[in-house]
Amino acid sequence: MTYIQFDFQNPIIFKETQMIKFQQQLKNIHHKLCVQKQQKNPCLDWMNIHQTEDNFKIQELAKKIRNRFQFLVVIGIGGSYAGAKAAIEMLQGTMNHGTKILFVGQNMSSSYIHQILEQLHDKDFAIHMISKSGSTLEPALAFRIFRTFLEKKYGENGAQERIFVTTNPNDGNLLKLSQKKKYTIFALPENICGRFSVLTSVGLLPMAVAGIDIEYVQKGATTAYKELFSQIFNFNNPVYQYVLYRNLLYQSGKKIELFVNYDPDMLAFGKWWSQLFAESEGKNHKGIFPSTVIFSTDLHTIGQYIQEGERHLFETVLWFENTLSNITIEADFENLDGLNDLAGQTLQNINKKAFLGTLQAHVEGGVPNFILTIPKKDAFSFGYLVYFFELAVTLSSYLNKVDPFNQPGVEAYKDYMYSLLNQCPIG
Ligand code: PA5
Secondary structure, rough: OOEEEEEOHHHOOHHHHHHHHHHHHHHHHHHHHHHHHHOOOHHHHHHHHHHOOOHHHHHHHHHHHHOOOOOOEEEHHHHHHHHHHHHHHHHHOOOOOOEEEEEEEEOOOOOHHHHHHHHHOOOOEEEEOOOOOOOOOHHHHHHHHHHHHHHHHHHHHHHHEEEEEEOOOHHHHHHHHHHHHOEEEEEEOOOHHHHHHOOOOHHHHHHHHHOOOOOHHHHHHHHHHHHHOEEEOOOOOHHHHHHHHHHHHHHHOOEEEEEEEEHHHHHHHHHHHHHHHHHHHHHOOOOOEEEEEEEEEEHOOOHHHHHHHOOOOOEEEEEEOOOOOOOOOOOOOOOOOHHHHOOOEHHHHHHHHHHHHHHHHHHHOOEEEEEEEEOOHHHHHHHHHHHHHHHHHHHHHHHHOOOOOHHHHHHHHHHHHHHOOOOOOOO
Protein backbone atom coordinates (compact mmCIF):
# COMPACT_ATOMS: atom_id res chain seq x y z
CA MET A 1 0.00 0.00 0.00
CA THR A 2 1.34 3.43 -0.89
CA TYR A 3 1.15 6.65 1.14
CA ILE A 4 -1.01 8.18 -1.58
CA GLN A 5 -4.30 6.48 -2.44
CA PHE A 6 -5.53 6.56 -6.02
CA ASP A 7 -9.09 6.29 -7.22
CA PHE A 8 -10.62 6.94 -10.65
CA GLN A 9 -14.29 7.57 -11.28
CA ASN A 10 -14.91 7.51 -14.96
CA PRO A 11 -18.12 7.70 -16.98
CA ILE A 12 -16.21 6.99 -20.24
CA ILE A 13 -15.47 3.61 -21.85
CA PHE A 14 -11.98 3.37 -23.32
CA LYS A 15 -11.01 1.42 -26.41
CA GLU A 16 -9.33 -1.83 -25.37
CA THR A 17 -6.66 -1.53 -28.09
CA GLN A 18 -5.66 1.98 -27.04
CA MET A 19 -5.44 0.88 -23.41
CA ILE A 20 -3.15 -2.06 -24.24
CA LYS A 21 -1.01 0.16 -26.46
CA PHE A 22 -0.50 2.75 -23.70
CA GLN A 23 0.19 0.07 -21.11
CA GLN A 24 2.92 -1.39 -23.28
CA GLN A 25 4.39 2.06 -24.02
CA LEU A 26 4.43 2.95 -20.33
CA LYS A 27 6.18 -0.31 -19.55
CA ASN A 28 8.84 0.53 -22.13
CA ILE A 29 9.26 4.06 -20.80
CA HIS A 30 9.63 2.70 -17.29
CA HIS A 31 12.29 0.30 -18.48
CA LYS A 32 14.19 3.08 -20.29
CA LEU A 33 14.04 5.33 -17.22
CA CYS A 34 15.47 2.54 -15.05
CA VAL A 35 18.33 1.98 -17.49
CA GLN A 36 19.02 5.70 -17.87
CA LYS A 37 18.97 6.18 -14.13
CA GLN A 38 21.47 3.40 -13.65
CA GLN A 39 23.66 4.99 -16.31
CA LYS A 40 23.33 8.28 -14.43
CA ASN A 41 21.76 10.15 -17.35
CA PRO A 42 22.00 13.84 -16.27
CA CYS A 43 18.43 14.52 -17.51
CA LEU A 44 17.24 12.45 -14.56
CA ASP A 45 19.32 14.27 -11.94
CA TRP A 46 16.07 15.61 -10.47
CA MET A 47 15.24 12.06 -9.36
CA ASN A 48 18.11 12.16 -6.84
CA ILE A 49 17.65 15.61 -5.41
CA HIS A 50 15.83 14.43 -2.34
CA GLN A 51 19.35 13.45 -1.25
CA THR A 52 20.88 16.92 -1.66
CA GLU A 53 24.23 17.49 -0.01
CA ASP A 54 23.53 21.20 0.46
CA ASN A 55 21.15 20.39 3.30
CA PHE A 56 23.46 21.20 6.18
CA LYS A 57 24.57 24.48 4.60
CA ILE A 58 20.93 25.41 3.93
CA GLN A 59 19.82 24.69 7.49
CA GLU A 60 22.70 26.60 9.07
CA LEU A 61 22.07 29.61 6.87
CA ALA A 62 18.32 29.46 7.44
CA LYS A 63 18.91 29.52 11.21
CA LYS A 64 21.07 32.64 10.89
CA ILE A 65 18.53 34.39 8.69
CA ARG A 66 15.71 33.52 11.08
CA ASN A 67 17.63 34.86 14.07
CA ARG A 68 18.52 38.11 12.42
CA PHE A 69 15.92 39.20 9.89
CA GLN A 70 12.21 39.86 9.98
CA PHE A 71 11.85 39.36 6.22
CA LEU A 72 13.40 37.28 3.47
CA VAL A 73 12.76 38.62 -0.02
CA VAL A 74 12.78 35.71 -2.48
CA ILE A 75 13.41 36.88 -6.03
CA GLY A 76 12.59 34.50 -8.89
CA ILE A 77 10.04 33.58 -11.53
CA GLY A 78 8.46 30.30 -12.74
CA GLY A 79 10.25 27.31 -11.32
CA SER A 80 12.56 29.60 -9.36
CA TYR A 81 9.84 30.58 -6.90
CA ALA A 82 6.60 28.61 -7.43
CA GLY A 83 7.65 25.56 -5.36
CA ALA A 84 8.75 27.54 -2.31
CA LYS A 85 5.55 29.58 -2.38
CA ALA A 86 3.51 26.37 -2.74
CA ALA A 87 5.19 24.80 0.30
CA ILE A 88 4.94 27.86 2.52
CA GLU A 89 1.28 28.51 1.76
CA MET A 90 0.33 24.84 1.98
CA LEU A 91 2.04 24.31 5.32
CA GLN A 92 1.65 27.69 7.00
CA GLY A 93 -1.16 29.53 5.25
CA THR A 94 -1.13 32.99 6.76
CA MET A 95 0.20 31.70 10.10
CA ASN A 96 3.93 32.24 9.60
CA HIS A 97 5.17 33.68 12.89
CA GLY A 98 8.89 33.63 12.08
CA THR A 99 10.76 35.37 9.32
CA LYS A 100 8.21 36.37 6.73
CA ILE A 101 8.87 35.42 3.13
CA LEU A 102 8.01 37.95 0.43
CA PHE A 103 8.11 36.97 -3.23
CA VAL A 104 9.14 39.43 -5.93
CA GLY A 105 10.55 39.15 -9.46
CA GLN A 106 7.53 37.29 -10.88
CA ASN A 107 6.12 40.43 -12.46
CA MET A 108 7.19 43.91 -13.47
CA SER A 109 4.31 45.68 -11.81
CA SER A 110 5.50 48.99 -10.47
CA SER A 111 2.73 49.15 -7.87
CA TYR A 112 3.50 45.63 -6.59
CA ILE A 113 7.21 46.43 -6.10
CA HIS A 114 6.32 49.81 -4.59
CA GLN A 115 4.12 48.14 -1.97
CA ILE A 116 6.85 45.67 -1.00
CA LEU A 117 9.43 48.46 -0.75
CA GLU A 118 7.05 50.45 1.44
CA GLN A 119 6.58 47.42 3.66
CA LEU A 120 10.35 47.02 4.02
CA HIS A 121 11.58 50.61 4.25
CA ASP A 122 12.12 50.55 8.04
CA LYS A 123 12.77 46.79 8.33
CA ASP A 124 15.91 44.74 8.11
CA PHE A 125 15.74 42.02 5.49
CA ALA A 126 17.76 39.51 3.52
CA ILE A 127 17.48 38.56 -0.17
CA HIS A 128 17.50 35.13 -1.78
CA MET A 129 18.01 35.76 -5.49
CA ILE A 130 17.21 32.72 -7.67
CA SER A 131 17.78 32.51 -11.40
CA LYS A 132 19.30 29.49 -13.06
CA SER A 133 20.13 31.32 -16.29
CA GLY A 134 20.97 34.50 -14.42
CA SER A 135 19.44 36.50 -17.26
CA THR A 136 15.66 36.43 -16.84
CA LEU A 137 14.46 40.02 -16.98
CA GLU A 138 11.78 40.02 -14.27
CA PRO A 139 13.99 38.74 -11.41
CA ALA A 140 17.07 40.59 -12.72
CA LEU A 141 15.20 43.92 -12.50
CA ALA A 142 13.82 43.14 -9.07
CA PHE A 143 17.29 42.14 -7.89
CA ARG A 144 18.74 45.42 -9.08
CA ILE A 145 16.02 47.37 -7.22
CA PHE A 146 16.29 45.47 -3.91
CA ARG A 147 20.09 45.09 -4.03
CA THR A 148 20.46 48.83 -4.59
CA PHE A 149 18.09 49.47 -1.70
CA LEU A 150 20.29 47.37 0.63
CA GLU A 151 23.53 48.88 -0.68
CA LYS A 152 22.24 52.41 -0.07
CA LYS A 153 21.09 51.51 3.41
CA TYR A 154 23.93 49.29 4.63
CA GLY A 155 26.81 49.83 2.18
CA GLU A 156 28.46 47.14 0.05
CA ASN A 157 29.55 45.05 3.04
CA GLY A 158 26.17 45.24 4.73
CA ALA A 159 24.46 44.19 1.50
CA GLN A 160 26.89 41.32 1.07
CA GLU A 161 25.89 39.91 4.49
CA ARG A 162 22.26 40.04 3.44
CA ILE A 163 22.31 38.60 -0.08
CA PHE A 164 22.26 34.90 -1.00
CA VAL A 165 22.13 33.63 -4.56
CA THR A 166 21.13 30.40 -6.30
CA THR A 167 22.25 30.16 -9.91
CA ASN A 168 24.01 27.84 -12.33
CA PRO A 169 27.67 27.42 -11.41
CA ASN A 170 29.09 27.95 -14.89
CA ASP A 171 28.16 31.27 -16.43
CA GLY A 172 25.74 34.18 -16.63
CA ASN A 173 25.60 37.77 -15.40
CA LEU A 174 24.21 36.77 -12.04
CA LEU A 175 27.09 34.42 -11.36
CA LYS A 176 29.66 37.03 -12.37
CA LEU A 177 28.00 39.74 -10.30
CA SER A 178 27.70 37.45 -7.27
CA GLN A 179 31.31 36.36 -7.48
CA LYS A 180 32.49 39.95 -7.75
CA LYS A 181 30.35 41.05 -4.81
CA LYS A 182 31.30 37.94 -2.81
CA TYR A 183 27.73 36.82 -2.15
CA THR A 184 27.06 33.34 -0.78
CA ILE A 185 26.25 31.19 -3.83
CA PHE A 186 24.29 27.95 -4.08
CA ALA A 187 24.90 26.08 -7.31
CA LEU A 188 21.84 24.83 -9.16
CA PRO A 189 22.85 21.67 -11.03
CA GLU A 190 23.04 22.23 -14.77
CA ASN A 191 20.54 19.50 -15.66
CA ILE A 192 17.75 20.35 -13.27
CA CYS A 193 15.30 22.72 -14.86
CA GLY A 194 13.47 25.27 -12.74
CA ARG A 195 10.16 23.48 -12.29
CA PHE A 196 11.96 20.34 -11.06
CA SER A 197 14.16 22.28 -8.63
CA VAL A 198 11.96 22.75 -5.56
CA LEU A 199 13.93 20.16 -3.56
CA THR A 200 17.23 22.03 -4.07
CA SER A 201 18.28 25.30 -2.40
CA VAL A 202 15.74 27.00 -4.73
CA GLY A 203 12.86 25.77 -2.58
CA LEU A 204 14.56 24.45 0.52
CA LEU A 205 16.22 27.67 1.67
CA PRO A 206 13.01 29.76 1.68
CA MET A 207 11.14 26.84 3.27
CA ALA A 208 13.73 26.42 6.04
CA VAL A 209 13.74 30.18 6.71
CA ALA A 210 9.94 30.06 7.01
CA GLY A 211 10.38 27.35 9.65
CA ILE A 212 9.44 24.28 7.61
CA ASP A 213 11.21 21.04 8.52
CA ILE A 214 13.07 20.39 5.26
CA GLU A 215 14.39 17.02 6.47
CA TYR A 216 10.80 15.90 6.69
CA VAL A 217 10.06 17.29 3.21
CA GLN A 218 12.92 15.22 1.85
CA LYS A 219 11.81 12.18 3.79
CA GLY A 220 8.46 12.45 1.99
CA ALA A 221 10.19 12.71 -1.38
CA THR A 222 12.44 9.75 -0.56
CA THR A 223 9.43 7.66 0.45
CA ALA A 224 7.70 8.55 -2.82
CA TYR A 225 10.80 7.58 -4.73
CA LYS A 226 10.98 4.20 -3.00
CA GLU A 227 7.27 3.50 -3.32
CA LEU A 228 6.71 4.79 -6.83
CA PHE A 229 9.87 4.14 -8.77
CA SER A 230 11.00 0.58 -8.22
CA GLN A 231 12.83 -1.57 -10.72
CA ILE A 232 9.83 -3.83 -11.15
CA PHE A 233 7.07 -2.43 -13.28
CA ASN A 234 3.78 -2.54 -11.47
CA PHE A 235 0.49 -1.29 -12.83
CA ASN A 236 -1.02 -0.82 -9.41
CA ASN A 237 1.50 1.95 -8.84
CA PRO A 238 -0.70 5.08 -8.52
CA VAL A 239 1.60 7.18 -10.72
CA TYR A 240 1.25 4.74 -13.61
CA GLN A 241 -2.50 4.56 -13.16
CA TYR A 242 -2.74 8.35 -13.16
CA VAL A 243 -0.53 8.69 -16.26
CA LEU A 244 -2.28 5.92 -18.16
CA TYR A 245 -5.83 7.12 -17.55
CA ARG A 246 -5.18 10.85 -17.98
CA ASN A 247 -3.68 10.09 -21.39
CA LEU A 248 -6.57 7.83 -22.33
CA LEU A 249 -8.85 10.71 -21.40
CA TYR A 250 -6.77 13.05 -23.53
CA GLN A 251 -7.10 10.69 -26.52
CA SER A 252 -10.86 10.60 -26.00
CA GLY A 253 -11.11 14.40 -26.28
CA LYS A 254 -10.63 15.55 -22.68
CA LYS A 255 -8.14 18.35 -23.24
CA ILE A 256 -8.39 20.20 -19.94
CA GLU A 257 -7.36 18.98 -16.50
CA LEU A 258 -8.65 20.84 -13.47
CA PHE A 259 -6.55 20.32 -10.36
CA VAL A 260 -9.02 20.58 -7.49
CA ASN A 261 -8.33 21.39 -3.85
CA TYR A 262 -10.71 22.07 -1.01
CA ASP A 263 -8.43 24.43 0.91
CA PRO A 264 -7.36 27.93 -0.21
CA ASP A 265 -3.88 27.32 1.23
CA MET A 266 -3.41 24.93 -1.72
CA LEU A 267 -3.80 27.61 -4.40
CA ALA A 268 -0.05 28.20 -4.74
CA PHE A 269 0.52 24.44 -4.88
CA GLY A 270 -2.02 24.33 -7.71
CA LYS A 271 -0.07 27.04 -9.52
CA TRP A 272 3.16 25.07 -9.08
CA TRP A 273 1.38 21.97 -10.42
CA SER A 274 0.00 23.92 -13.42
CA GLN A 275 3.44 25.20 -14.33
CA LEU A 276 4.99 21.75 -14.00
CA PHE A 277 2.51 20.20 -16.42
CA ALA A 278 2.11 23.15 -18.81
CA GLU A 279 5.82 23.75 -19.40
CA SER A 280 6.69 20.06 -19.51
CA GLU A 281 3.88 18.73 -21.70
CA GLY A 282 2.58 21.64 -23.77
CA LYS A 283 4.72 21.24 -26.89
CA ASN A 284 4.45 20.43 -30.62
CA HIS A 285 0.78 21.46 -30.51
CA LYS A 286 0.09 18.72 -27.96
CA GLY A 287 -0.67 18.53 -24.26
CA ILE A 288 -3.50 18.62 -21.74
CA PHE A 289 -4.21 22.19 -20.60
CA PRO A 290 -3.72 22.32 -16.80
CA SER A 291 -5.75 24.65 -14.63
CA THR A 292 -6.31 24.85 -10.90
CA VAL A 293 -9.39 25.55 -8.81
CA ILE A 294 -10.31 25.78 -5.15
CA PHE A 295 -13.64 24.27 -4.12
CA SER A 296 -16.13 25.00 -2.81
CA THR A 297 -15.13 28.62 -3.62
CA ASP A 298 -14.96 28.02 -7.38
CA LEU A 299 -18.13 25.95 -7.47
CA HIS A 300 -19.73 29.39 -7.19
CA THR A 301 -17.65 30.83 -10.04
CA ILE A 302 -17.05 28.15 -12.68
CA GLY A 303 -19.04 25.27 -11.16
CA GLN A 304 -21.86 25.84 -13.63
CA TYR A 305 -19.49 25.33 -16.57
CA ILE A 306 -17.96 22.20 -15.07
CA GLN A 307 -21.38 20.65 -14.52
CA GLU A 308 -23.03 21.59 -17.81
CA GLY A 309 -20.57 23.28 -20.18
CA GLU A 310 -18.56 21.69 -22.95
CA ARG A 311 -17.48 18.12 -22.07
CA HIS A 312 -13.76 18.53 -22.68
CA LEU A 313 -12.47 18.44 -19.12
CA PHE A 314 -11.59 16.10 -16.29
CA GLU A 315 -10.68 16.74 -12.67
CA THR A 316 -7.85 15.61 -10.41
CA VAL A 317 -8.88 16.08 -6.79
CA LEU A 318 -6.32 16.17 -3.99
CA TRP A 319 -7.93 15.33 -0.67
CA PHE A 320 -6.28 15.43 2.77
CA GLU A 321 -7.94 13.13 5.28
CA ASN A 322 -6.97 15.23 8.31
CA THR A 323 -6.68 18.94 8.86
CA LEU A 324 -4.50 20.93 11.25
CA SER A 325 -7.46 22.04 13.35
CA ASN A 326 -10.90 20.70 13.98
CA ILE A 327 -13.49 23.42 14.20
CA THR A 328 -16.84 22.08 15.35
CA ILE A 329 -20.21 23.73 14.66
CA GLU A 330 -21.92 24.63 17.90
CA ALA A 331 -25.63 24.34 18.60
CA ASP A 332 -27.45 27.68 18.80
CA PHE A 333 -30.47 27.80 21.02
CA GLU A 334 -32.38 30.24 18.75
CA ASN A 335 -31.39 28.43 15.52
CA LEU A 336 -32.42 31.45 13.43
CA ASP A 337 -30.06 30.40 10.63
CA GLY A 338 -31.54 26.89 10.65
CA LEU A 339 -28.13 25.23 10.94
CA ASN A 340 -28.69 23.23 14.12
CA ASP A 341 -28.89 20.00 12.12
CA LEU A 342 -25.16 20.42 11.56
CA ALA A 343 -24.33 21.09 15.21
CA GLY A 344 -21.61 18.78 16.49
CA GLN A 345 -20.12 18.22 13.04
CA THR A 346 -16.59 19.33 12.23
CA LEU A 347 -15.97 21.71 9.33
CA GLN A 348 -13.62 19.07 7.88
CA ASN A 349 -16.49 16.59 7.80
CA ILE A 350 -18.81 19.11 6.15
CA ASN A 351 -16.07 19.97 3.62
CA LYS A 352 -15.71 16.25 2.90
CA LYS A 353 -19.43 15.96 2.21
CA ALA A 354 -19.05 18.88 -0.22
CA PHE A 355 -16.21 16.99 -1.90
CA LEU A 356 -18.15 13.72 -2.14
CA GLY A 357 -21.33 15.45 -3.32
CA THR A 358 -19.42 17.41 -5.97
CA LEU A 359 -17.64 14.27 -7.10
CA GLN A 360 -20.92 12.46 -7.64
CA ALA A 361 -22.50 15.41 -9.45
CA HIS A 362 -19.54 16.01 -11.75
CA VAL A 363 -19.05 12.34 -12.64
CA GLU A 364 -22.78 12.04 -13.39
CA GLY A 365 -22.42 15.21 -15.49
CA GLY A 366 -19.76 13.49 -17.63
CA VAL A 367 -16.58 14.76 -15.94
CA PRO A 368 -14.10 11.97 -15.12
CA ASN A 369 -12.43 12.37 -11.73
CA PHE A 370 -9.13 11.21 -10.28
CA ILE A 371 -9.02 11.24 -6.50
CA LEU A 372 -5.64 11.38 -4.81
CA THR A 373 -5.98 10.93 -1.05
CA ILE A 374 -3.20 11.83 1.37
CA PRO A 375 -3.41 11.29 5.17
CA LYS A 376 -2.53 14.84 6.20
CA LYS A 377 -1.22 18.19 5.09
CA ASP A 378 2.34 18.29 6.38
CA ALA A 379 5.96 18.69 5.22
CA PHE A 380 6.26 14.96 4.48
CA SER A 381 3.20 15.06 2.23
CA PHE A 382 4.55 18.09 0.41
CA GLY A 383 7.78 16.26 -0.46
CA TYR A 384 5.84 13.15 -1.45
CA LEU A 385 3.47 15.07 -3.72
CA VAL A 386 6.30 16.94 -5.43
CA TYR A 387 7.92 13.64 -6.32
CA PHE A 388 4.64 12.06 -7.36
CA PHE A 389 3.82 14.81 -9.84
CA GLU A 390 7.37 15.21 -11.14
CA LEU A 391 7.47 11.50 -11.93
CA ALA A 392 3.97 11.61 -13.44
CA VAL A 393 4.75 14.50 -15.76
CA THR A 394 8.01 12.91 -16.89
CA LEU A 395 6.27 9.65 -17.82
CA SER A 396 3.33 11.43 -19.38
CA SER A 397 5.56 13.66 -21.53
CA TYR A 398 7.49 10.66 -22.83
CA LEU A 399 4.22 8.92 -23.57
CA ASN A 400 3.31 11.93 -25.73
CA LYS A 401 6.77 11.98 -27.28
CA VAL A 402 7.76 15.40 -25.97
CA ASP A 403 10.82 16.38 -23.96
CA PRO A 404 9.65 17.24 -20.42
CA PHE A 405 12.77 19.20 -19.53
CA ASN A 406 12.83 22.07 -22.02
CA GLN A 407 10.52 25.03 -22.61
CA PRO A 408 11.42 26.54 -26.00
CA GLY A 409 8.05 28.28 -26.34
CA VAL A 410 8.77 30.58 -23.40
CA GLU A 411 11.35 32.43 -25.50
CA ALA A 412 8.84 33.81 -28.03
CA TYR A 413 7.46 36.61 -25.85
CA LYS A 414 10.97 37.51 -24.72
CA ASP A 415 12.18 38.10 -28.28
CA TYR A 416 9.35 40.54 -28.99
CA MET A 417 9.69 42.21 -25.59
CA TYR A 418 13.42 42.75 -26.08
CA SER A 419 13.00 44.05 -29.60
CA LEU A 420 10.42 46.52 -28.22
CA LEU A 421 12.87 47.47 -25.52
CA ASN A 422 15.39 47.88 -28.33
CA GLN A 423 18.16 46.00 -26.60
CA CYS A 424 19.74 42.58 -26.58
CA PRO A 425 18.75 40.11 -23.85
CA ILE A 426 20.90 40.63 -20.80
CA GLY A 427 23.31 37.78 -20.40
O1 PA5 B 1 10.82 25.60 -15.20
C1 PA5 B 1 11.61 26.37 -15.73
O2 PA5 B 1 12.71 26.01 -16.15
C2 PA5 B 1 11.25 27.84 -15.88
O3 PA5 B 1 9.99 28.09 -15.37
C3 PA5 B 1 12.26 28.72 -15.15
O4 PA5 B 1 12.30 28.34 -13.80
C4 PA5 B 1 11.90 30.21 -15.25
O5 PA5 B 1 11.76 30.57 -16.59
C5 PA5 B 1 12.96 31.07 -14.60
O6 PA5 B 1 14.22 30.86 -15.19
P1 PA5 B 1 15.54 31.31 -14.47
O7 PA5 B 1 15.67 30.55 -13.19
O8 PA5 B 1 16.63 30.96 -15.43
O9 PA5 B 1 15.45 32.79 -14.22
